[in-house]
Amino acid sequence: xxxxxxxxxxxxxxxxxxxxxxxxxxxxxxxxxxxxxxxxxxxxxxxxxxxxxxxxxxxxxxxxxxxxxxxxxxxxxxxxxxxxxxxxxxxxxxxxxxxxxxxxxxxxxxxxxxxxxxxxxxxxxxxxxxxxxxxxxxxxxxxxxxxxxxxxxxxxxxxxxxxxxxxxxxxxxxxxxxxxxxxxxxxxxxxxxxxxxxxxxxxxxxxxxxxxxxxxxxxxxxxxxxxxxxxxxxxxxxxxxxxxxxxxxxxxxxxxxxxxxxxxxxxxxxxxxxxxxxxxxxxxxxxxxxxxxxxxxxxxxxxxxxxxxxxxxxxxxxxxxxxxxxxxxxxxxxxxxxxxxxxxxxxxxxxxxxxxxxxxxxxxxxxxxxxxxxxxxxxxxxxxxxxxxxxxxxxxxxxxxxxxxxxxxxxxxxxxxxxxxxxxxxxxxxxxxxxxxxxxxxxxxxxxxxxxxxxxxxxxxxxxxxxxxxxxxxxxxxxxxxxxxxxxxxxxxxxxxxxxxxxxxxxxxxxxxxxxxxxxxxxxxxxxxxxxxxxxxxxxx
Numbered sequence: 104x105x106x107x108x109x110x111x112x113x114x115x116x117x118x119x120x121x122x123x124x125x126x127x128x129x130x131x132x133x134x135x136x137x138x139x140x141x142x143x144x145x146x147x148x149x150x151x152x153x154x155x156x157x158x159x160x161x162x163x164x165x166x167x168x169x170x171x172x173x174x175x176x177x178x179x180x181x182x183x184x185x186x187x188x189x190x191x192x193x194x195x196x197x198x199x200x201x202x203x204x205x206x207x208x209x210x211x212x213x214x215x216x217x218x219x220x221x222x223x224x225x226x227x228x229x230x231x232x233x234x235x236x237x238x239x240x241x242x243x244x245x246x247x248x249x250x251x252x253x254x255x256x257x258x259x260x261x262x263x264x265x266x267x268x269x270x271x272x273x274x275x276x277x278x279x280x281x282x283x284x285x286x287x288x289x290x291x292x293x294x295x296x297x298x299x300x301x302x303x304x305x306x307x308x309x310x311x312x313x314x315x316x317x318x319x320x321x322x323x324x325x326x327x328x329x330x331x332x333x334x335x336x337x338x339x340x341x342x343x344x345x346x347x348x349x350x351x352x353x354x355x356x357x358x359x360x361x362x363x364x365x366x367x368x369x370x371x372x373x374x375x376x377x378x379x380x381x382x383x384x385x386x387x388x389x390x391x392x393x394x395x396x397x398x399x400x401x402x403x404x405x406x407x408x409x410x411x412x413x414x415x416x417x418x419x420x421x422x423x424x425x426x427x428x429x430x431x432x433x434x435x436x437x438x439x440x441x442x443x444x445x446x447x448x449x450x451x452x453x454x455x456x457x458x459x460x461x462x463x464x465x466x467x468x469x470x471x472x473x474x475x476x477x478x479x480x481x482x483x484x485x486x487x488x489x490x491x492x493x494x495x496x497x498x499x500x501x502x503x504x505x506x507x508x509x510x511x512x513x514x515x516x517x518x519x520x521x522x523x524x525x526x527x528x529x530x531x532x533x534x535x536x537x538x539x540x541x542x543x544x545x546x547x548x549x550x551x552x553x554x555x556x557x558x559x560x561x562x563x564x565x566x567x568x569x570x571x572x573x574x575x576x577x578x579x580x581x582x583x584x585x586x587x588x589x590x591x592x593x594x595x596x597x598x599x600x601x602x603x604x605x606x607x608x609x610x611x612x613x614x615x616x617x618x619x620x621x622x623x624x625x626x627x628x629x630x631x632x633x634x635x636x637x638x639x640x641x642x643x644x
Contacts, residue, residue: 230581233573234295238564239376241629243290252287252452252519278332279303283382284447289522291378292529304384307336307442308587312393316400322422323360323534324431326394326403328442339365339534340431341439342424346596349538354467359424360534362441363594364508368533369443370582371508371603374575376564377500379530383443385588390415390433439588446529453520454529460489461502461550462514473549480553488524496558496626497528499550503561506547507575507606510536537595540602548613555617558628565611575607576600 233239248254274282279302286293293300307330314329318337326338341362349358362385369383388394395415398404407417408427416430431438446452460483464471473479488494498516505513512535516528551557568575583594617624 230578233578250289253285279306280334289526303382307384308386315394315398317403317419324419324421335445336442339441358535358538364534364536365441367595368536379527381444383441385586386442388438388440389436390438391436454517455520456515456517502550508536540598551613555621555624559625560628576604
């Protein structure tokens with residue numbers, strides 16, 4: 104009897120507990136649903152966030168060209184509104200050379216407001232918005248036949264020994280490196296909107312490697328890499344982690360060269376609107392298959408060894424850091440490198456090397472003349488080629504670039520001999536940049552501080568990059584995200600990106616100080632562009 108009475112009672116208890124559990128689960132489900140509906144509401148403003156760029160150099164060229172993300176060769180659509188903005192720019196950028204800093208700042212804000220009227224794709228990135236801004240789409244001077252570095256591909260094929268190649272008249276059939284060479288003009292190394300730019304970086308990042316030899320000259324290890332169709336690139340290997348800061352006890356001439364510095368310098372130069380650094384891309388190489396088995400250079404091949412950790416290493420021959428104590432090592436075979444597009448051969452396009460007036464002493468004890476004489480620029484202004492033309496403001500452009508990336512190793516610069524003194528400066532060899540983010544080096548800005556001279560177009564772009572809508576660190580982060588090596592880790596740490604914003608503010612402060620002292624600080628390079636555009640428009644009418 105006892106067992107018969109307990110059976111129904113126990114079942115009733117179990118049934119009650121099951122009902123209670125079901126009720127609690129239903130209440131929990133209703134609560135979670137309400138929370139999810141609340142938190143999934145998208146913010147109304149997206150200005151504080153940047154969508155990650157999905158385009159990669161290891162994708163096909165056609166996909167890169169059709170991607171909606173910002174790339175180094177984005178081609179702006181031809182719109183009537185763009186023409187209206189160019190006319191607006193032509194009318195609004197004409198200033199007197201003695202404008203104050205406040206007026207220049209207001210003009211940058213006006214241009215920013217004008218840019219916002221351009222019809223934009225929903226979710227457009229800051230990088231895309233920057234490159235659609237009128238300051239990055241100013242009409243250039245009309246190029247004459249003598250303004251191109253190379254006159255024809257036939258002369259190039261003969262002088263560089265490409266007699267075995269059947270060059271046609273169709274430029275589209277040329278390899279990307281050759282189209283890059285043919286696109287070099289008197290005023291810029293490349294056109295940012297040229298579709299070949301993405302094809303060139305894709306070529307460097309993916310093409311099969313045919314050979315590797317050590318590049319002569321310089322103080323640290325560099326390799327010359329050969330590709331099919333006679334393409335070449337300058338390789339700089341990874342020797343330390345990307346986040347490693349330069350030791351404060353090292354002199355600037357004793358610092359390591361960094362592969363990510365070369366990549367980052369190319370992107371920064373492009374963001375500043377200079378276009379004076381050859382395209383550079385990151386690549387993950389196999390030390391054994393791509394270098395050891397391909398090299399015919401005994402200076403390289405005989406220095407290979409296997410480290411105690413089992414990594415394949417080599418060190419080559421150079422003045423500094425080429426020893427078993429400073430090897431270049433894979434993990435165990437894979438190595439990060441930077442690959443820079445080579446310029447035309449010197450036999451075809453000779454370059455002149457110029458000693459920088461603000462070259463450092465490269466001594467542990469001595470100071471250079473400019474470091475001791477605050478009026479040093481007065482003598483520079485009286486010395487050709489700085490006494491006329493744009494050479495002085497060209498040099499100051501380079502000083503601004505170097506200060507932003509903390510590059511103290513600018514002892515020389517180069518120009519193409521064909522163009523004489525009326526041309527741009529080549530911003531080559533940037534491996535010692537981005538070494539220290541925790542402090543700045545004001546002496547790099549000595550040309551600007553002592554000469555108090557700067558291009559109007561450069562200053563307006565600097566003001567633009569200081570605004571929240573186009574913040575330099577944000578567009579730099581987005582631009583670097585397009586590099587293949589960014590898949591593994593950011594090319595620059597957040598500390599380096601923050602340093603860019605801090606240093607940009609310092610540059611603008613130096614200009615402001617100059618304008619408080621002098622009235623001729625601004626070199627008005629926009630007036631010529633305005634007159635050319637007005638002349639062209641009147642001619643068409």
